[in-house]
């Protein structure tokens with residue numbers, strides 16, 4: 001099979017390797033599409049390192065081609081699936097509590113990580129989520145980013161009609177926005193890029209640049225501020241705006257991860273006197289993923305408009321370059337036809 005290897009930052013190459021052997025309790029999936037997420041972009045630029053050589057790719061969809069003989073679930077050959085490519089031991093403290101996204105053993109060495117920029121991938125039964133047969137496989141590849149956005153908004157402690165600030169109108173910001181709409185929230189998008197704001201406005205958000213944001217939010221919330229601020233961009237200015245736009249007892253949710261250590265000087269009195277909550281959201285649980293797949297399968301959420309371009313596996317170099325451009329949303333790689 002052909003796989004895309006990242007051999008060092010900025011260097012990718014296609015390699016022919018045998019299809020990995022299938023364990024008795026594993027599933028072999030022929031990968032259809034895989035998106036280039038921020039993690040892959042950071043691995044490509046070297047901003048984030050795991051180990052080399054590595055097959056990146058974790059926002060994937062595909063079709064089941066073989067099922068191990070000891071599989072207990074009903075997964076069948078020929079089923080279309082979204083792939084949840086994270087390791088969950090289902091035995092540690094966080095897993096037993098339901099926070100499988102924080103599994104203590106998810107990065108243990110010897111475990112497979114990522115790996116979906118490849119014609120085939122061998123996975124555990126809990127990593128395959130069947131999708132509706134009518135759902136295009138390129139949209140099924142959004143199971144992972146949508147699941148992460150679902151977890152994020154669950155942690156933001158929102159109720160029907162609550163105003164929500166989303167900072168950063170990229171793919172993740174727009175996925176949060178799509179969810180906010182079906183959750184009956186009042187979404188407000190903040191981004192310095194006017195083109196991106198236009199896009200968010202079309203999608204139903206009130207939009208402001210960071211300079212206009214605080215005044216604008218005051219105006220549209222009757223002076224109270226937003227119930228939660230979700231930060232999906234690494235720009236530190238976004239955090240400042242996000243904190244200052246919160247209503248009393250509001251929640252600041254850091255969705256993005258930052259390259260390296262980042263200390264942010266809050267006025268701690270803001271948190272004390274206004275009873276603010278600061279939290280984050282990391283990945284998604286199996287349940288978040290199941291919900292994402294249901295929303296996609298039921299066509300409650302449409303993600304087709306977030307696909308900027310689709311490249312064949314052999315065009316991966318250009319695909320990564322386009323993914324790094326500030327004007328693109330999701331770039332997908334299509335495995336079939338190479």
Ligand SMILES: [Zn+2]
Pocket residue numbers: 037038039058059144145
């Ligand atoms: Zn992702």
Ligand SMILES: [Zn+2]
Pocket residue numbers: 088089090091092093094095096100102103104105106
């Ligand atoms: Zn665990």
